[in-house]
Amino acid sequence: MITVDEALSHVLRCARRNAAVRVDLSQAAGRVLAADVQSDVDSPPYDKAMVDGYAVWSQDLADGHAQLAILEEVTAGDVPAHGLSSGQATRIMTGAPLPAGADAVVMIERTAVVATADNPLGLVIIDDAPPRAGQNVMPRATVIRRGETILCQGTRIGPVEIGLLAEIGASQVDVFAPPRVAVLATGDELVPASQMPGAGQIRNSNGPMLLAAVARAGGIPLDLGIGRDDRRQLTELVRRGLESEILILSGGVSAGVLDLVPEVLAEAGVQQVFHKVRLKPGKPLWFGVLPADPVDKLVFGLPGNPVSSLVCCELFVRPAIAKMCGRSDVGARCETALLAADFQHRGDRPTYHPGRLQAAENGTIVEPLRWLGSADLRGLAAANALIRFAAGDRRHAAGATVDVVRFD
Amino acid sequence: MITVDEALSHVLRCARRNAAVRVDLSQAAGRVLAADVQSDVDSPPYDKAMVDGYAVWSQDLADGHAQLAILEEVTAGDVPAHGLSSGQATRIMTGAPLPAGADAVVMIERTAVVATADNPLGLVIIDDAPPRAGQNVMPRATVIRRGETILCQGTRIGPVEIGLLAEIGASQVDVFAPPRVAVLATGDELVPASQMPGAGQIRNSNGPMLLAAVARAGGIPLDLGIGRDDRRQLTELVRRGLESEILILSGGVSAGVLDLVPEVLAEAGVQQVFHKVRLKPGKPLWFGVLPADPVDKLVFGLPGNPVSSLVCCELFVRPAIAKMCGRSDVGARCETALLAADFQHRGDRPTYHPGRLQAAENGTIVEPLRWLGSADLRGLAAANALIRFAAGDRRHAAGATVDVVRFD
Numbered sequence: 001m002i003t004v005d006e007a008l009s010h011v012l013r014c015a016r017r018n019a020a021v022r023v024d025l026s027q028a029a030g031r032v033l034a035a036d037v038q039s040d041v042d043s044p045p046y047d048k049a050m051v052d053g054y055a056v057w058s059q060d061l062a063d064g065h066a067q068l069a070i071l072e073e074v075t076a077g078d079v080p081a082h083g084l085s086s087g088q089a090t091r092i093m094t095g096a097p098l099p100a101g102a103d104a105v106v107m108i109e110r111t112a113v114v115a116t117a118d119n120p121l122g123l124v125i126i127d128d129a130p131p132r133a134g135q136n137v138m139p140r141a142t143v144i145r146r147g148e149t150i151l152c153q154g155t156r157i158g159p160v161e162i163g164l165l166a167e168i169g170a171s172q173v174d175v176f177a178p179p180r181v182a183v184l185a186t187g188d189e190l191v192p193a194s195q196m197p198g199a200g201q202i203r204n205s206n207g208p209m210l211l212a213a214v215a216r217a218g219g220i221p222l223d224l225g226i227g228r229d230d231r232r233q234l235t236e237l238v239r240r241g242l243e244s245e246i247l248i249l250s251g252g253v254s255a256g257v258l259d260l261v262p263e264v265l266a267e268a269g270v271q272q273v274f275h276k277v278r279l280k281p282g283k284p285l286w287f288g289v290l291p292a293d294p295v296d297k298l299v300f301g302l303p304g305n306p307v308s309s310l311v312c313c314e315l316f317v318r319p320a321i322a323k324m325c326g327r328s329d330v331g332a333r334c335e336t337a338l339l340a341a342d343f344q345h346r347g348d349r350p351t352y353h354p355g356r357l358q359a360a361e362n363g364t365i366v367e368p369l370r371w372l373g374s375a376d377l378r379g380l381a382a383a384n385a386l387i388r389f390a391a392g393d394r395r396h397a398a399g400a401t402v403d404v405v406r407f408d
Numbered sequence: 409m410i411t412v413d414e415a416l417s418h419v420l421r422c423a424r425r426n427a428a429v430r431v432d433l434s435q436a437a438g439r440v441l442a443a444d445v446q447s448d449v450d451s452p453p454y455d456k457a458m459v460d461g462y463a464v465w466s467q468d469l470a471d472g473h474a475q476l477a478i479l480e481e482v483t484a485g486d487v488p489a490h491g492l493s494s495g496q497a498t499r500i501m502t503g504a505p506l507p508a509g510a511d512a513v514v515m516i517e518r519t520a521v522v523a524t525a526d527n528p529l530g531l532v533i534i535d536d537a538p539p540r541a542g543q544n545v546m547p548r549a550t551v552i553r554r555g556e557t558i559l560c561q562g563t564r565i566g567p568v569e570i571g572l573l574a575e576i577g578a579s580q581v582d583v584f585a586p587p588r589v590a591v592l593a594t595g596d597e598l599v600p601a602s603q604m605p606g607a608g609q610i611r612n613s614n615g616p617m618l619l620a621a622v623a624r625a626g627g628i629p630l631d632l633g634i635g636r637d638d639r640r641q642l643t644e645l646v647r648r649g650l651e652s653e654i655l656i657l658s659g660g661v662s663a664g665v666l667d668l669v670p671e672v673l674a675e676a677g678v679q680q681v682f683h684k685v686r687l688k689p690g691k692p693l694w695f696g697v698l699p700a701d702p703v704d705k706l707v708f709g710l711p712g713n714p715v716s717s718l719v720c721c722e723l724f725v726r727p728a729i730a731k732m733c734g735r736s737d738v739g740a741r742c743e744t745a746l747l748a749a750d751f752q753h754r755g756d757r758p759t760y761h762p763g764r765l766q767a768a769e770n771g772t773i774v775e776p777l778r779w780l781g782s783a784d785l786r787g788l789a790a791a792n793a794l795i796r797f798a799a800g801d802r803r804h805a806a807g808a809t810v811d812v813v814r815f816d
Contacts, residue, residue, distance in 0.1 A: 025601060026631075029620040044783065045610060076712075077597025077637075079608040095597070095712065097608055143784045150786060158815070159624060160788045163617030163714050166601035167610070167785060189485030189503070193433060193574035200487040200505055202453060202575070209571030212437040216567060223434075229485075304484075304503065306571050335767050359743050363771040375452065375503075376551045377575060378558060380568045407566070408816075 004350060007277045008316060011287060012330060014273060015320040016295040018177045018245060025165055030218060031175035032326035033155045039168035043144035046097035050136045054089040054111055054124050055102035064130045070113070070121035074099065089124050098137060105136035144168060154328050176326030179245035179295075181219035181317075183210045184237050186227040186251040186261060187304060205377060206250040206309045210302070213313045216408075219246065219321040234264045242268060242290055242297050245324060248317060251304030261301055262286060270299050278391075280349040281308035281374035285316065295324065305374035311352050311386060314405060337366035337385075337404045343396045345389040354383035355404060366404050384408065409686045412758060416724060418681050419695060420738060423728040424703040426585045426653060433573055438626060439583035440734035441563045447576035451552035454505035458544045462497040462519055462532050463510035472538045478521070478529035482507065497532050506545060513544035552576060562736050584734030587653035587703075589627035589725075591618045592645050594635040594659040594669060595712060613785060614658040614717045618710070621721045624816075627654065627729040642672045650676060650698055650705050653732060656725060659712030669709055670694060678707050686799075688757040689716035689782035693724065703732065713782035719760050719794060722813060745774035745793075745812045751804045753797040762791035763812060774812055792816065 002010075020034035049055065055074075060066050068089035071082045080099035084090055089106075090099045098105070110128040144150060150168050151161060157175070165173060185207035193203050204226050211221040222244055227237045241247035249261055262272070270288040277285045286301030300317055302309040323330045337357055345351060355366040366387055371379035388403040389396065396402065410418075428442035457463065463482075468474050476497035479490045488507035492498055497514075498507045506513070518536040552558060558576050559569060565583070573581060593615035601611050612634050619629040630652055635645045649655035657669055670680065678696040685693045694709030708725055710717040731738045745765055753759060763774040774795055779787035796811040797804065804810065 025616055026619065029623060041605065041611075043610075043786075045605060046608070048783075050781075075596070077595060077608055138780075138783065143780055143786055151789065155789075159617050159620035160718060160785060160791070162620040163613040163718070164785045164789055166616045167613040167714070169601060169604065169611065171600070171602035187484060192579070193577060194579035196577065197449060197453060200454070200485055202451075203449075203577065205571040205575040208433055208574045209567045211434065212570040213567035215437060306575070310568060310571070372546075372551055373458075375456075375546065377568060377572045378451075378551055381559065381563075381572055383568070 001276050001278045002274055003278050004315060007274060007285070007287070008319060010273050011298070011316050011320050012323055014289045014296055014298055015323040017326045018179055018324045019294045020174045021177045022172050022174050025162060025171050025173060028157045028165070028173050028175055029159070029162060031157050031178065033151055033153050033157065034174040034176050034326060036149045036153050037151045037165065037168065037170050037173065039144045039146055039148055039150050041144070041169060042141035042146050043167060044138050044140055044142065046140050048138045049092045049094055049096050049098060049105045050138055051105055051107050052094050053092060053105045053108045053136065054126065055084065055092045055098050055105050056089050056126070056131065057084060057086055057101060058104040058131045058133045058135070060086055061106070061126060061128070061131055064126070064128045066126045067123050068126065069119050070124050071099070072121070091121070103133045103137070104131040106131060107136065154326065156327060176324070179219050179321055179324040180222055181214040181246040181248060181321065182222040182224050182241035182244040183207055183214065183248045184224040184227050184241055184250070186229065186234065186249055188229045190226045192226065205306050206302070206304065209306065209310060210248055210250060210313055213310065214248070214317070214321065217318040217321040218325050229260060231260055231264060234260055235267065238264050238268050242270075245295060245297060246317070246320065247297065247299045248302060248313070249300070250302040250309045265299060265301070278349050280347055280351045281305060282312040282315070282352070283349065284308075285312045287316070303374070306377040307374040307380055310380065314386065314407065315352070335404050335406060336401050337364040338362070339396055339398055339400045339402050340365045340367040342398050343368045343389070345396060346393045348391050350391050351389045352386035352405065353389060354380045355385045355387040356382055357385045357404060357406060366402065409684050410682055411686050412723060415682060415685045415693070415695070416727060419706070419724050419728050420731055422681060422697045422704055422706060423731040425734045426587055426732045427702045428582045429585045430580050430582050433570060433579050433581060436565045436573070436581050436583055437567065437570060439565050439586065441559055441561050441565065442582040442584050442734060444557045444561050445559045445573065445576065445578050445581065447552045447554055447556055447558050449552070449577060450549035450554050451575060452546055452548060452550065454548050456546045457500045457502055457504050457506060457513045458546055459513055459515045460502050461500060461513045461516045461544065462534065463492065463500045463506050463513050464497050464534070464539065465492060465494055465509060466512040466539045466541045466543070468494055469514070469534060469536070469539050472534070472536045474534045475531050476534065477527050478532055479507070480529070499529070511541045511545070512539040514539060515544065562734065564735060584732070587627050587729055587732040588630055589622040589654040589656060589729065590630040590632050590649035590652040591615055591622065591656045592632040592635050592649055592658075594637065594642065594657055596637045598634045600634065613714050614710070614712065617714065617718060618656055618658060618721055621718065622656070622725070622729065625726040625729040626733050637668060639668055639672060642668055643675065646672050646676050650678075653703060653705055654725070654728065655705065655707045656710060656721070657708070658710040658717045673707060673709070686757050688755055688759045689713060690720040690723070690760070691757065692716075693720050695724070711782070714785040715782040715788055718788065722794065722815060723760070743812050743814060744809050745772040746770070747804055747806055747808045747810050748773045748775040749806050751776045751797070753804060754801045756799050758799050759797045760794035760813065761797060762788045763793045763795040764790055765793045765812060765814065774810065
């Protein structure tokens, strides 16, 4: 049986970055840039006042004092009407462009205005330290130069990048299309959440859970509902699911007599890459590929037990979605934490146990949660991470460093 | 001038949990439960086989060996047709209900089947350690008992909670409605991202950025576009914005001559709570409240500089959105990290400086990024956190513990 790391390598080898699509900037949050983006402007676009005050020629204030004739008033959004000569000053607001001839701004707090007969705006009296050229001025193109690459292919777009892209004129951007991910829960015993289960039935919890996990991971979820253990119906649902870049099935991959899923997939042309992983919970995981353009379709057969299903989704499906979305930080989510309490591990497979991560004085600690096994979704509800315990019966002492996989 | 902590206290005092709404489970991810949820079923709903194998009466296997007549085959979704008597066994799949009379399951690997003339299903030969009663069986209601409260008001709904809610029959749930958050960028110098700025103009980067930040924080963003420094137009846009639970304005709150915003807000009935915070960048922050039902409307006047605007959004708007969404972990995002490099801080206000957090061997480290001040959105693009440096000129040495505010 292959290890978790081997299984993940197979998955990531088969997952390719999806095709690029052009989207409006308002739709780009969370996506990854598929091309470098250059600026079509300088930023700031002009020599810019950094404070409210008066634009001056610094040499007029060799000793810090002067009385200067006020030429005009310029606010952000205005363009100065007049160049400035020696003996003159322009009232200027933060963010406004400096007039030609000015090379410094004196803060408003260092100035006073007096009326004068020959100038309707009056004189400004300045009493300050001698300004240096460039004082309170941000020169044109300090932050961004026109034509320069500002954001690179592979950058994940968050609010700051949205603002930056707006600033440089990228009102539409090329991003990697997120994969569509179809989710099909299989099993004769399943009924929808809205229905009261009869004898021998349980509600379909995996479907809604996996759809939410797919959306959280950045995929576009598609609900295929419940598939019965019926070859014809499964075949049709699998065909529909393979229109998406990823098809997730839950249930139908353990050793039960009704496990039609692998056969139906083989008939659809899906080639098995691996079946079973040395992992608890989640051993029965099945993974296969259907060759296709522009990217191969990935098929995950997740175990039917809800916790096994979620663990496999976090460990294998989430990195596949991330890679298809163009993210580069895929699979590098190794993190460690200090065990908050003693924990007795039993079992011959590496175990991913629900845990609660918290920031603490001495670093991050993780508390192993009470958990009744792979049918106990309730035990997972308080968890924000999985703690990895190596195979073998062993007592792990409080304070020991353990590997964790964070959910968010 | 009030401190950041005082300002945040004011904001959180004014922000109330929004009204509850009933949503389909498929729309509930990311929301917070507005009421406790009880289960309408036991889980498991019956004594359940935990492995594939044979359901037996443990006393038939006092020494671990037996030949038992196979009664029937029961899979998940089936109901046993027959109760089991001494000398009989039922072939059973993982997840299927135990027949009456059985109290243990023997794993398939410990069994062999032989044909027999008088029973079409044959005999099962078992060779195992003596089973204890309850072996490989999960008793009914072990995980969830009908009528029990399974998830409490205030629980944030993630994929696991979605699965759990589906399992217990909550196909619709009451959640706190996320606040609608209207965003209005103000300033005569602003043009949309799609337009090439003329002389004295810059593109509106704050609007798209804040809309994305609102969505990331869990609010429902509403774009009011660009408001010019024109009283009549601003009055109409503010009226529309106040239909949302939160109105964010950016620009128009510093000391410039055209700063109409506070006046327009006062005329709309918005009461100022504070103006200016001891903070860099972000000092000009304005905050006010309009009394309303079911919750007061909150109005944030953010500075026009993009970085100041984002910092104020992260420090003050995000916690307000989180509280209105019903989240209880609001404002408790104090986290520390080790400084990755020496840093010289200058300034008489506490500074929130862009930083990059990374997990390291000895805990979390944070690198202060190169940053040209509040107009330098580019310097913020690589950041995933803000580092808080106290007021005063001081050299902070690499390895020092600093406070950080994480973005995600």
